[in-house]
Amino acid sequence: MNALKLILRNALRHRxxxxxTVTGLLVAVLAYGLLQTVVDAWYAGAAASSRARxxxxxxxxxxxxxxxxxxxxxxxxxxVAGVARSNWFGGIYQEPKNFFPQFAVSDNYLKLYPEFVLPxxxxxxxxxxxxxxxxxxxxxxxxxxxxxxxxxxxxxxxxGTWEFVVRGIFDGADESTVTNLMLFHWxxxxxxxxxxxxxxxxxxxxxxxxxxxPDNAAAVSLAVDAAFxxxxxxxxxxxxxxxxxxxxxxxxxxxxxxxxxxxxxxxxIMAVMANTMAMSARxxxxxxxxxxxxxxxxxxxxxxxxxxxxxxxxxGGGLGLALTPSAAAAFKSQAGGIFPIFAVxxxxxxxxxxxxxxxxxxxxxxxxxRAARVxxxxxxxxxx
Amino acid sequence: xxxxxxxxxxxxxxxxxxxxxxxxxQVIQVLSEISFDIARGEFLALMGPSxxxxxxxxNLIAGIDRPDTGELRVAGVDIVQLGEAAxxxxxxxxxxxxxxxxxxxxxxxxxxxxxLPLALxxxxxxxxxxxxxxxxxxxxxxxxxxHYPSELSGGQQQRVAIARAFVTDPALIVADxxxxxxxxxSASEVLDLLRRLAADMGKTIIMVTHxxxxxxxxxxxxxxxxxxxxxxxxxxxxx
Numbered sequence: 001m002n003a004l005k006l007i008l009r010n011a012l013r014h015r016x017x018x019x020x021t022v023t024g025l026l027v028a029v030l031a032y033g034l035l036q037t038v039v040d041a042w043y044a045g046a047a048a049s050s051r052a053r054x055x056x057x058x059x060x061x062x063x064x065x066x067x068x069x070x071x072x073x074x075x076x077x078x079x080v081a082g083v084a085r086s087n088w089f090g091g092i093y094q095e096p097k098n099f100f101p102q103f104a105v106s107d108n109y110l111k112l113y114p115e116f117v118l119p120x121x122x123x124x125x126x127x128x129x130x131x132x133x134x135x136x137x138x139x140x141x142x143x144x145x146x147x148x149x150x151x152x153x154x155x156x157x158x159x160g161t162w163e164f165v166v167r168g169i170f171d172g173a174d175e176s177t178v179t180n181l182m183l184f185h186w187x188x189x190x191x192x193x194x195x196x197x198x199x200x201x202x203x204x205x206x207x208x209x210x211x212x213x214p215d216n217a218a219a220v221s222l223a224v225d226a227a228f229x230x231x232x233x234x235x236x237x238x239x240x241x242x243x244x245x246x247x248x249x250x251x252x253x254x255x256x257x258x259x260x261x262x263x264x265x266x267x268x269i270m271a272v273m274a275n276t277m278a279m280s281a282r283x284x285x286x287x288x289x290x291x292x293x294x295x296x297x298x299x300x301x302x303x304x305x306x307x308x309x310x311x312x313x314x315x316g317g318g319l320g321l322a323l324t325p326s327a328a329a330a331f332k333s334q335a336g337g338i339f340p341i342f343a344v345x346x347x348x349x350x351x352x353x354x355x356x357x358x359x360x361x362x363x364x365x366x367x368x369x370r371a372a373r374v375x376x377x378x379x380x381x382x383x384x
Numbered sequence: 385x386x387x388x389x390x391x392x393x394x395x396x397x398x399x400x401x402x403x404x405x406x407x408x409x410q411v412i413q414v415l416s417e418i419s420f421d422i423a424r425g426e427f428l429a430l431m432g433p434s435x436x437x438x439x440x441x442x443n444l445i446a447g448i449d450r451p452d453t454g455e456l457r458v459a460g461v462d463i464v465q466l467g468e469a470a471x472x473x474x475x476x477x478x479x480x481x482x483x484x485x486x487x488x489x490x491x492x493x494x495x496x497x498x499x500l501p502l503a504l505x506x507x508x509x510x511x512x513x514x515x516x517x518x519x520x521x522x523x524x525x526x527x528x529x530x531h532y533p534s535e536l537s538g539g540q541q542q543r544v545a546i547a548r549a550f551v552t553d554p555a556l557i558v559a560d561x562x563x564x565x566x567x568x569x570s571a572s573e574v575l576d577l578l579r580r581l582a583a584d585m586g587k588t589i590i591m592v593t594h595x596x597x598x599x600x601x602x603x604x605x606x607x608x609x610x611x612x613x614x615x616x617x618x619x620x621x622x623x
Contacts, residue, residue: 287487287490293475295501
């Protein structure tokens with residue numbers, strides 16, 4: 001007879017109770033993993049951003065643009081290897097719920113984004129078509145876009161109906177690249193604005209800067225902003241990651257709420273597990289007293305209780321961990337492209353395992369201490 | 385090791401043992417200045433009305449409770465002076481327990497229950513198996529080794545408990561109302577087993593019982609009244 005056999009048989013003694021506890025643990029660990037993955041997804045864009053790119057925008061707010069005339073001056077700053085234009089378009093495809101990001105970009109934009117992989121023939125086709133558009137693979141998969149498809153957008157920022165033709169579908173260099181977006185010619189937007197809204201023409205949302213040396217990002221940023229000091233449109237230059245995190249920061253309260261909920265889920269299951277172990281230990285007081293009478297020490301009793309608690313948590317937590325990737329895949333497909341990157345990270349899996357382990361240990365502490373302390377004569381009188 | 389008055393070797397020696405419990409502010413004296421000896425190989429029954437202190441006395445001798453005052457030696461060891469861990473080790477090597485409600489582990493088979501105390505010995509797995517099988521054979525349950533307690537009758541469960549009590553070859557076996565939950569036939573089988581353990585294997589057995597007929601299976605009956613020894617009654621020799 002070894003302790004492991006006793007632990008496993010004790011764990012399976014009340015099958016319904018153990019089954020319900022294991023199910024609770026499974027759901028809690030799974031929910032924790034999914035909620036943490038949602039938080040990770042929020043940061044996916046920032047995490048995938050390049051250190052070799054800076055973003056220059058109007059220092060007042062993103063709602064204000066910068067003059068086209070800044071481009072050459074930015075290009076002249078030491079350390080800047082390339083400058084591309086980008087304007088947020090904000091069009092609606094068929095209906096608002098089909099949201100996806102669209103950017104009007106200059107023709108050199110893709111040179112600064114080597115992670116967007118586009119076949120040469122499609123690049124050539126895009127460059128030849130003024131209304132041409134490039135579609136990311138995730139977006140193409142979401143709506144079933146194919147080369148040559150017409151893609152009409154209803155402008156929200158820029159009123160009117162805008163016609164595009166899909167001329168290229170680009171892939172991400174790796175899984176971390178977000179390709180749930182559409183790019184089209186900045187010139188098409190600007191020329192249209194010259195006719196319909198001249199005051200809004202020759203304005204750039206942000207400039208994307210490629211820099212020679214990522215370690216010089218701070219110095220280059222300062223130099224760019226210094227060049228436009230005291231101008232009508234002062235600039236704020238920051239790394240692409242900082243720029244992305246600025247968007248994430250707008251959702252900080254939501255993210256904090258999700259994080260809190262994920263911890264609350266673990267706390268609830270910890271209480272459930274602690275109750276299960278306390279009930280089990282209380283029912284077995286006479287057995288623990290008998291074991292003590294036979295000569296088994298408090299350490300052996302603690303081993304039985306911790307072992308049982310950990311065995312239940314290993315089973316529930318293990319099942320939760322095993323199901324998390326497939327649940328995340330199902331969640332992603334149901335989320336309708338809100339989270340283009342929704343992958344369970346190794347850190348999340350490790351955190352899930354750590355939570356299950358912590359629940360197992362913490363739930364057993366009080367019953368183990370009580371069992372270890374129970375006097376044999378008192379324990380033998382106990383009725384289970 | 386001392387010699388008793390009859391010239392036999394003394395296994396258990398109590399001197400001026402007292403024990404009280406606190407219930408709120410009230411102190412309840414359970415045992416007062418108890419002194420007596422039990423010879424090695426003796427089968428002694430402890431009788432007395434409820435609350436007379438017989439179970440408390442049994443618990444003290446078995447080392448699962450401690451007296452307030454007095455000296456309690458078992459096989460020459462003053463167990464009152466032992467710490468908790470040392471006392472647990474001592475119990476594992478020197479005392480076998482038989483309880484009224486058997487106190488078997490419900491998740492273990494009869495064989496595993498009997499093997500359980502052997503986990504605290506240095507015996508190999510093969511030796512443990514041999515000992516456990518031999519003990520079960522002695523109590524007539526070789527064919528019930530793989531049965532769980534819930535699959536056994538009360539008498540069979542108590543026989544498993546008896547096998548568990550002597551499998552480690554302890555000098556002393558304590559039995560608290562071992563027939564209290566059994567029918568007459570099963571009780572008779574259990575008492576026969578206890579007599580054989582004393583007569584054939586030289587085990588010292590102390591049995592607490594309310595049942596005069598059960599007590600008459602022993603060599604001597606010790607009566608307790610309000611925490612004091614009132615009478616020691618010698619019966620027949622074991623055969």
